[in-house]
Amino acid sequence: MRSACLLLVVAMTVACRKSESPPDGAVQPAASTSAVAPPLDPALLVRDNCTSCHSDDLIAQQRLTAAQWTKVVTKMHGWGSPLADQRELDAVAAWLAGKYGPTAGPHAMPLVGAAAVAAALSPQPDGPFSSTDVAGGKTLFAQLCTACHGPEAQGDKLGVNLVDRPLLFRAADVARTVRTGRGKMPPFPALTDPQIGAILSYLRTLRPAL
Amino acid sequence: MLRRRDLLGLGAWSAAAGLLLRARADEDGLLQAVATPQDLETPLGFFDRLITPTSVFFVRSHFGPPSLDLGRRLTIDGMVGKPLELGLADLEKLPQVTLTAVLQCAGNGRALHEPRVPGVQWRHGAMGQATWTGVRLKDLLDKVGVAPDARHVRLAGADRAPKPTVPKYLRSIPLARALDPTTLVALRMNGEPLTLAHGAPFRLVVPGWAGDHWIKWLTHLRLQKDEAEGFFMNTAYKLPKTPVAPGAAVPPEQMQSLSTIPIKSIIARPADGASSKAGAQEIVGVAFSGEAAIDKVEVRVNDGPFVAAKLEGPSVPFAWRVFRHRFEAKPGKHTAVARAIDVKGVMQPETAVWNPSGYFWNAWHRVQWEVVA
Numbered sequence A: 001m002r003s004a005c006l007l008l009v010v011a012m013t014v015a016c017r018k019s020e021s022p023p024d025g026a027v028q029p030a031a032s033t034s035a036v037a038p039p040l041d042p043a044l045l046v047r048d049n050c051t052s053c054h055s056d057d058l059i060a061q062q063r064l065t066a067a068q069w070t071k072v073v074t075k076m077h078g079w080g081s082p083l084a085d086q087r088e089l090d091a092v093a094a095w096l097a098g099k100y101g102p103t104a105g106p107h108a109m110p111l112v113g114a115a116a117v118a119a120a121l122s123p124q125p126d127g128p129f130s131s132t133d134v135a136g137g138k139t140l141f142a143q144l145c146t147a148c149h150g151p152e153a154q155g156d157k158l159g160v161n162l163v164d165r166p167l168l169f170r171a172a173d174v175a176r177t178v179r180t181g182r183g184k185m186p187p188f189p190a191l192t193d194p195q196i197g198a199i200l201s202y203l204r205t206l207r208p209a210l
Numbered sequence B: 001m002l003r004r005r006d007l008l009g010l011g012a013w014s015a016a017a018g019l020l021l022r023a024r025a026d027e028d029g030l031l032q033a034v035a036t037p038q039d040l041e042t043p044l045g046f047f048d049r050l051i052t053p054t055s056v057f058f059v060r061s062h063f064g065p066p067s068l069d070l071g072r073r074l075t076i077d078g079m080v081g082k083p084l085e086l087g088l089a090d091l092e093k094l095p096q097v098t099l100t101a102v103l104q105c106a107g108n109g110r111a112l113h114e115p116r117v118p119g120v121q122w123r124h125g126a127m128g129q130a131t132w133t134g135v136r137l138k139d140l141l142d143k144v145g146v147a148p149d150a151r152h153v154r155l156a157g158a159d160r161a162p163k164p165t166v167p168k169y170l171r172s173i174p175l176a177r178a179l180d181p182t183t184l185v186a187l188r189m190n191g192e193p194l195t196l197a198h199g200a201p202f203r204l205v206v207p208g209w210a211g212d213h214w215i216k217w218l219t220h221l222r223l224q225k226d227e228a229e230g231f232f233m234n235t236a237y238k239l240p241k242t243p244v245a246p247g248a249a250v251p252p253e254q255m256q257s258l259s260t261i262p263i264k265s266i267i268a269r270p271a272d273g274a275s276s277k278a279g280a281q282e283i284v285g286v287a288f289s290g291e292a293a294i295d296k297v298e299v300r301v302n303d304g305p306f307v308a309a310k311l312e313g314p315s316v317p318f319a320w321r322v323f324r325h326r327f328e329a330k331p332g333k334h335t336a337v338a339r340a341i342d343v344k345g346v347m348q349p350e351t352a353v354w355n356p357s358g359y360f361w362n363a364w365h366r367v368q369w370e371v372v373a
Helices: A002-020 A042-050 A066-078 A086-099 A114-119 A134-144 A171-180 A193-203 B004-009 B013-020 B088-093 B137-144 B175-179
Strands: B030-034 B039-041 B074-078 B084-086 B097-104 B127-136 B152-157 B170-174 B184-189 B203-205 B218-224 B238-240 B255-257 B264-269 B275-277 B279-288 B294-301 B310-312 B321-329 B332-342 B365-372
Touching: A042 A086, A066 A086, A114 B030, A134 A193, A171 A193, B074 B137, B084 B137, B088 B184, B097 B184, B127 B137, B137 B175, B137 B184, B137 B218, B152 B175, B170 B175, B264 B332, B264 B365, B279 B294, B279 B332, B294 B310, B294 B321, B321 B332
Parallel strands: B074 B218, B275 B365
Antiparallel strands: B030 B039, B074 B084, B097 B127, B127 B184, B152 B170, B152 B218, B184 B203, B238 B255, B264 B279, B279 B321, B294 B332, B310 B321, B332 B365
């Protein structure tokens, strides 16, 4: 168990480093102009700082002026969007104003089948993730997850709340996210089915405060 | 002892799936405003009937639902003689009341306000009518003994914000509205146990008031002197005390909390931009007005006069009525507009009153369609 955890920590470290390198399509820093900060990629900033709490369709349907976008981005930053500094806020607000301004075209809502809508929240059988190892899950969570999701899994600067959520009963979905990463969340490809199951069994014991 | 959490893990799968998957494959779906957390509109075509099917009933929440937990408890405390905690089984044993009421999101129609304002860009579909069954909140408050100086009931559900830095979703209603015999802690919607998306195991029902008061996944009612604290009571869900020019900035002291939904009618068919065959035409839709009953709906076709439409459903408070207007049409472009009038004589306004958060759009609904040979 201890060696497995060590491997995971190594994997996580590698993953974190990997996530720091610019993604495909990002604007590369200009060479040897050290006084000039590297250009930002606003689309990536939106993905990494907005869509862990809400999907990007909520953004794409807005038709707001630059002043309104600045106000929205500032409000979201105050609510916990982990944009690093004012430069990032300004870049995101300007990009959103250019893309989703008052004169942008109509936004169409997709028609989603009623069964698919219900299935998106429904519990799935645990299958290979079935576990009763609450203590083991607690240990793994403390080692791998609390840095971002908080000691009680209630969410923190980077990670979202994981207490009392429908996704805790959708182990296959959780496993996919954990192993491939999401936004700023690094992938944990080495986590086994029973380990993910143990983490879920621990998270299911947590209750939010009244 | 079987813990409530174990219920899901130990084989209540079929029951849980039944609550979540009560959707019929032969029905249309919902318009997805936001995938996560789910914000879904009922398509206009369903506003041709008295009851909106649960499977296509609009869905709105700020943070998405908590997990499905039929063991959830409801605590009533604060300024009471004796605090109370109840579960689903306790509530089921109390006298049950069923009423029919419109549920409408305060922001329904936000996308139709000009200039545009931020928020979920609802068009027409963040509304529906259902039967709601549950326990009168007054019956529960009688049990706990409300202190004479309590004035408000603070409402909290089990849903949590994604991060601790996001304000909790908290609302309150004045004690008088809580004691109204139509205010329910509902267990059932359209005759069936509430689905998770609609608040299982229990939610508040406040007929005539906007959906922000109909707290889902209800866990905590607290009697207190003041309104609930926080962003969603002190900043959100407020309207200017007096109408303002579109786009105007309104200082906080000029704003007041919204409550009752204003009079409105919506045309389900013909759909705007649709085509129909020459001959018999039908304009059909629904009309409702907060706490007042609908008396009349008038429809105007092209440049003709407003004529009274035929109404279905009883003229009672909180409920919508279906209106129908039939006429013959020759090929060509046609327009129709509908307006509702309630029993107090209040008429739906031709244009909606713009406000900084885009609430309560209720202008006359106009549709244009092509009649072909």
